[in-house]
Each structure stands twice: as C-alpha cells, then as structure tokens.
Amino acid sequence: MGGGSADSVPRIGRAQMGEGVCFLDTTGVEANATLRVGRASEASSIPFFSIPVVWTLTNVIHNLAMYVFLHMVKGTPFETPDQGKARLLTHWEQMDYGLQFTSSRKFLSISPIILYLLASFYTKYDAAHFLINTASLLSVLLPKLPQFHGVRLFGINKY
Structure with a gap:
C-alpha cells in the first residue's frame, strides 16, 4: 500500500496525535x-459599518485567528508522553x-x-476589499500546503 492512509499509522492513543489538537478530529467541530x-x-453588523466592511472584517479576523491558532502556536498546553516532540510543532503539524x-x-x-468567496x-x-481579502486568504492558506510542513520562513517561529 501507499502508506498515506490513516489506517497505516500506528495509534497508541490520543496522546500520539498531540493533546492540544485532538479535539479537532471530533464530531461537531465543523458545525461549531x-x-x-x-x-x-452578525455581531460585526454594527449600524455604521457597510456590508462590504463587515464581510471583509469577518474574513480578516477569522483568518488571523486561524493563522495564530494553527500556524503560530506550538507545542501543547500540558505535558505529553511524546518526549517533547510536539514542542517544536505547530498545531497544524500535529493534527491527524x-x-x-x-x-x-x-x-x-x-x-x-468559502469565506473568501x-x-x-x-x-x-x-478592488480594495478584494486585495485585502486575497492577502488574508493567502496568508492562511499557504502554510497549510504540504510543501510548507515543518518549514520556517526567514527563521520566524523557529523555536
């Protein structure tokens, strides 16, 4: 077999995945x-904001939060039995x-x-909103590519 399926990975328990990210594999995360x-x-629909500004703010805030949570935060909030291997990995790299x-x-x-669309x-x-939304999308989508797994550009987030 190709070795790329989830069935070929030995599973010893949830600690193998990384305690800080194991909730991302549970049911209901997508709906939540x-x-x-x-x-x-809805919350950003403050009366003095226009609809384009509200959607751009929603997109940028969502992507910023996802970038920080998935691609900047490293390690786990508590000790795990992985001998410190998760300490150097972001949450995205620990997932699955x-x-x-x-x-x-x-x-x-x-x-x-979908949020970008x-x-x-x-x-x-x-044009202005389109550039902001595109930059926001690229900043959160590029680190998810397999080619960037474990890569630290310009030494950012190296330690």
Missing part, C-alpha cells in the same frame, strides 16, 4: 466553526498524526476559501 463564523458576521488531506485538514483548508461576493469585488 460554521456557526461561530456566522455569529461573528501529520497526515495530509484528512477530513479535518480539508475542512480547515476549505472554510477560509462570500466576502468577495458581498463586497461586489471592490
């Missing part, structure tokens, strides 16, 4: 994330035993794209 983005969009293209990773990769539609493809 979708509801939170919808609520954030490091396997690419699992259902959790697909959802976390597709959701910013919605933001682009509601901003009527205005």
Whole structure:
C-alpha cells in the first residue's frame, strides 16, 4: 500500500496525535466553526459599518485567528508522553498524526476559501476589499500546503 492512509499509522492513543489538537478530529467541530463564523458576521453588523466592511472584517479576523491558532502556536498546553516532540510543532503539524488531506485538514483548508468567496461576493469585488481579502486568504492558506510542513520562513517561529 501507499502508506498515506490513516489506517497505516500506528495509534497508541490520543496522546500520539498531540493533546492540544485532538479535539479537532471530533464530531461537531465543523458545525461549531460554521456557526461561530456566522455569529461573528452578525455581531460585526454594527449600524455604521457597510456590508462590504463587515464581510471583509469577518474574513480578516477569522483568518488571523486561524493563522495564530494553527500556524503560530506550538507545542501543547500540558505535558505529553511524546518526549517533547510536539514542542517544536505547530498545531497544524500535529493534527491527524501529520497526515495530509484528512477530513479535518480539508475542512480547515476549505472554510477560509468559502469565506473568501462570500466576502468577495458581498463586497461586489471592490478592488480594495478584494486585495485585502486575497492577502488574508493567502496568508492562511499557504502554510497549510504540504510543501510548507515543518518549514520556517526567514527563521520566524523557529523555536
């Protein structure tokens, strides 16, 4: 077999995945994330903001939070039996035993794209909003690519 399936990875327990990210593989995470983005969009509908500004803010805030949570935070909040291996890995790198293209990773990769499409539609493809939303999407989508697994550009987040 190809060795890329989740069945070929020995599983000793949830600690193998990384205690800080094991919740991302549970049921209901997708629905919860979708509801939170919808609520954030509603909450940012302050009367003096226009609809394009609200959608751009929703997109940028969501992508910023996901970048910080998945691609900047390293290690786990408590001691794990992995001999400190998770200490140098971001949450994205710890997810799903490091396997690419699992259902959790697909959802976390597709959701910013869908939010980007919605933001682009509601901003009527205005050039300024389009550039902001595109930069925000690229900043959160590029680190998810398999080619960037374990890569630290310019030494940022190396330790």
